[in-house]
Amino acid sequence: MIPNILTLLVFLPLLGALIVLTIPNEHKNVIRSIAGITSFVTLIISIIVWSNFNRGLSGMQFAENYTWIDLGFVSFNYELGVDGLSMPLLVLTTIVTFLAVVASVTIKDRVKEYFVWMLILLTGMLGVFVALDMFLFFLFFELTLIPMFFIIGIWGGKEREYAAFKFLIYTGLGSALMLIAFFAMFYQGAMASGQPTLNFLALAEIYGNPAYAGMISNAFKAGLFLTLFIAFAVKLPIFPFHTWLPDAHVQAPTAASMILAGVLLKMGAYGLLRVGFGILPDQAANFAYLIAILGVVNIIYGALLALVQKDLKKLVAYSSISHMGIVLLGAASFTTSGMQGAIFQLVSHGFIAALLFFMVGAIYERTHTRMIEELGGLSKTIPILAGFLLAAAMASVGLPGMSGFVSEFLAFMGIFWASPDVIPAAKTIAVIAALGIILTAAYLLWAMQRTTFGQLHQSHAHLEDARPIEYVPMVCLLGLIILIGVYPAILGDVINTTVIDIVSKIGG
Amino acid sequence: MDLDLYLNSYVYVIIFLLLGIALPVGGLTFGKLLRPHNPYPDKLVPYESGILPTGDAQVRFSVAYYIVALEFVIFDVETVFLYPWAVALDHLGWFGINAMLIFIVVLGLGLAYSWKKKVLEWN
Amino acid sequence: MDLVNMIIYAVTVLGLLLGAVTYAILFERKVIGYMQVRIGPNRHGPWGLLQTIADVMKLLMKEDIIPSQADRKIFMIAPIIAFAPAYMVLAVISWSENIYAADLNIGVLYFIGISSITTIGVLMGGWSSNNKYSLMGAMRAVAQMVSYEIPLVLAIIGVVILAGSLNLRDIVFAQQDLGVWFIIPQFLGFVIYMIAAIAELNRSPFDLPEAESELVSGYHTEYSGFRMAFFMLAEYVYAIAIAALATTLFLGGWLGPVLPGIVWFLLKMCLFMFIWFWLRATLPRVRVDQLMSFGWKVLIPLALLNIVITAVIKVWMG
């Protein structure tokens, strides 16, 4: 094993970014290949980590721990580690990013800058998933803002600046809340235990230790959890904090949309699970009902809005909101299967949304329109692209044999069998949520019906079908979707131990 | 006792002040009884060598005046430091000399500077 | 009871002062007359002794004209502001060992501080007249007075160092103790003081502000009658005050053999007055640029040098 492999993983893209910086602007292909190689190597490393990951352990693996900034009363540490929760997301990140980099061949303008930001973004995202110190986590979390701002703002659509600023401010405010919650948590933890620490695991122990329960009131914990929940809800995004998402997704360039939907949203979910559920499981259980309801609202609300969208990309964006509801639902159930479903959904949606956005991007590149009514009959001119689009939509709907089915199934099962102590009307919720899934099927199928089939638009008669390079993301993503769909254990055995660990904390 | 003397001295000052004001006021009031009072416009015209004055007299002056005023303000205030120092020199000894030498050198530099900037030249 | 005595003293000083000014003017005219081989005033009274009194009477009965364009209030109070300080500074002069009024421990500072107010009176008079000559005269007067105030003040510091006090009486006593008048150890200071004092007083050869060949009558061109008289009075009172100060600082005040202190004091003052009249009769007027640069470039550096030398010697000697 390579020592400090996580550090290598996180900072390799940054190194790549530095190398890209030294290359003159003109050598666009060199820049592209370096970026591609960097992200590919990162992917390989993440797979090495994945394969060396000990499935039987619930704790942190590949841990690294150094003191970074010693402030006297507390220190900001450089602490990394992965467990079953972060492991799949880590790999998801590297895969989606690599594919996004590949998909970025369409970027023709200011290539160097673009890839520099892309690689910095990758570092930020990876950092979020491996950081165990609150400060470090926050640092990486914030670090993702800047590249995304640039990518949306420079290479985005017509309303790119507006979207970029909206993204920046919304998620910035979210992070602000997060920081408040983090430090309040730190302070109370330090007061109670006498050990000032910013480490997630140490804090989880302090907050879970009944000896300190007297010092840490339930009301405080409840407030803390709600703050954290709102903070991550912005990123996730949860109704009513979601309004930045459609703008950002629609305006972002294809690759950025892939990453946004594929990874950035997962950071919110990850944070919620890692901090909210990980440190304050009892509060999570207390609020499970609320979370579940919000999850249902997300599903239905996202689906309803998706139903009325005329813009295909917006439709996909709203479908993301809808699908994130499933994550909430699964997590809120506090059953092993529900939690598994949530994590499955994170990964699965990461791939599906990435594929969907890629397809929409690829079609837009050819037809120069995203309006559903202006598209139509694409299967006649570009059958392959249309086929993949359809496949992605099917995956999104939750067709059996694809990853979406597995995750939705697990999540619904979880919520259905949720303990009535945790969620009183679990079955009703499950039923309503299931209705949402029907809505999902409705809008996606309807949209597909109008785009891939139907009347071919005159100007779209002669379009170029998939280019070789485009097969890479398409095939990889679809392959992964199907792989998880038919062989869920590949994911399941990584996450199981951790999931059981989380769920057991509240005795569920 | 000391304080009495001290305050008495200032009573003197006030008496002198009042007298200094009373004399001109009194003189002028008394003079009113004696002097004629017969103004007419031509008499009240400002004197300008016998011809009618042109323009307002309260014009702006050459900037040199301002600069002299500024220089004066600075130097005059610097002397404020020299007086207490001069009185206390007995107690200060060489320390005082050194301190004031520094002060005077800086002051002298300032003077040299304004000299060089031709502030001290009159047009 | 005290207060009555004080007032009596002050009134006496004022009366004597007016008399002194009256005859100082006559003295000046006579001195200059003889120097120019003229007789000077000789019609009123024997030897012209009533000449000035006649002048004052005349001025008293002259019409008081306030120009229509003048700034009335300022125009009216300007002479008062010019006169009062010149008279006030006399409060601290100790005429002899026993004849003195205010025994201020900051006498020198008081003198310098109050006497500068005269400048403001001059400026107010010149400005409020709304006359070009007046204004020019006032500006010149002010520029000159402020420029020479610095060497004047700096020159006195030498004396203060030697005496170790700002009290005018203590300064005289210090000269008594030292056994020598400060004019000897402070000769450089004395010279600077004399030159600066003449310029302060706007007296010849530094009488540019009222150079009659250029500016009619300077800042009080528009003044007539008794108001003008007060400007004149202020000038002479100020001259007397400066002479008194010089006497105290450099010539040992009332010190002197045989004769009573006050006589010595007055004699020394008369000497200064005489020197000023003498200079007026002999020296031509300097040019304005010479005047300014002389003050700043020669007198101030010299005065600073004088301070340094004096201080070093004083500390050296213990």
Place this chain on the structure above:
Amino acid sequence: MTAFNADWSLMTPEIVLAVLALTVFTIDFTTGIRGKKPFIGTLSVISLLVTIVLVVIFNQTPGTIGSTFVVDPFAMLFKIVILLGVALVIVNSMSYLDKHDDMYQGEFYSLLLFAALGAMLMVSSADLITLFIGLEILSISSYCLAGFRKHQAKSTEAALKYVILGGTASAFILYGMSFMYGLTGSTSLLEIGAAMPTLYAQYPFLIMMSLFFMVAGLGFKISIVPFHMWAPDVYEGAPTPITGFLTAVSKVAGFAIMIRILAVGFGGIYDQWYFVIAVIAALTMIVGNTVALVQTNIKRLMAYSGIAQAGYLLVPLAALLNIHISLSMIVYYAFAYVFMTLGAFAIISYVTEKENDEEISSFAGLYRRSPFLAHSMTVFLVSMAGLPITAGFVGKVYIFLGVMTSQMVWLAVIMIVTSTISFFYYFGIIKQMYMRAPKEEDSMLKAPTSISLIVTISLIGTFGLALFANMLTNYMNGLNWIIL
């Protein structure tokens, strides 16, 4: 008399700087008043560097000169910040002065050196008189510098506003000080501090009033709300490097004495006033950040940003923390602040001069015209916004952590929400640089060496302070900051 046998070597850096400043001044006027004098600029920078070294050498061991002049780590660190800041300002000014023949070069540099001297004196003083003298040396030099482009109406107007309000502020400070003196019979902060608790019990009203006057006056100097109204005007009118000087150096120095007065003089009655400071800090952050949103002039924008930053710097003072921890935060942020602000100002002064336009739009398309400047500016702006991985981020999180542990959550919330709002205007500049086309195509900017030098130093500072923050924080941990 302690002044006679005091250990004057403690003052070596100040004395040396004074001598060097006077030397620079003398060389300047003996070589003729006008003309370009790059060597004087170089000499000034060298003087400052020499002084920094001397500060490091001579201020290591704490000591006092007759309880008026103290040398302690607090003073030392602030001196280093100040001197570093002034050195950067001078380097920045060198290229600025090159383009403006109407400015006297030598005077400019010597005034800056005197200002640095005043600031040094100020942060080392433990006596109201010394403190006031230092403050005024700094202020008066600043007034002159603000109006240095005397043929430009804006510059003189700025200077005049500065003089009048600065003078008023001085009067406020002095009025407060006069009561402190009157009630304690001493101008020594140490003695005032010792007497404070009993004094407060006797005359609570007078003490609070004098505190109010001092805070108001010092608040003027460091432009905290509601005493900030002068700042934007002055900053806009002043020559750009001087704007940098005022926002960075002058403000940091003002902070230092405010802290000294509050901590040493009024430390005993901390409970009585911390809340006022907290409210002021909150207002400062809110007003600074929100009004900055509507600015179109880059210098005004930076002025409001500076006001907001002053609010952040004020926060640790208001938080009920151990004074040593508060000071660590303030010093850390001061370092970060100086680097990022002066780096930004170097670029601002260069770009606005080139464009002859101080609107934000003059930055349009900078990425194409000078990638280096655009990227560096981005770093500085990001740092000011408090985003990773910059010194501003670490500093802000540090302060934030502190204020959270003091349980003034409302203040923390205001701090972080307003800094999120600040993204709007900081990224607005970034938007201009990267997302807007330059006014004329192919108008490449070639930054002169001096600008590149400052920018590089500031970049190193901004990143270095973040990545190797430990070097500074380890030093600061357990320091005995202030001689109490």
Place this chain on the structure above:
Amino acid sequence: MRMVPITLYLALAAILFCIGLYGVLTRRHLVIVLVSVELMLNAVNINLVAFSSIGPFANITGQVFTLFVITVAAAEAAVGLAILIALYRNRKSIDVIKQDLMRW
């Protein structure tokens, strides 16, 4: 002789200070504004001197302070006037209201 109570001096200083502040805030002529600032500083001087001679802890320090205040006031006035002249040359006016090149 009876002493003048210190409160009277303080009241005088306070009044002067307020007059000065009022002048700074309301007067339009810049010279008067500068003079008002000086007035405020002089109020401080009165305070200091009063405390120095009849304050609860009377000592000489206050007078020393006063000297410094006077000096600084002079320097400030000098700089202020110099700037005023420069401004007048640029704008041909020293009216506060007209100094409005910069507004927020």
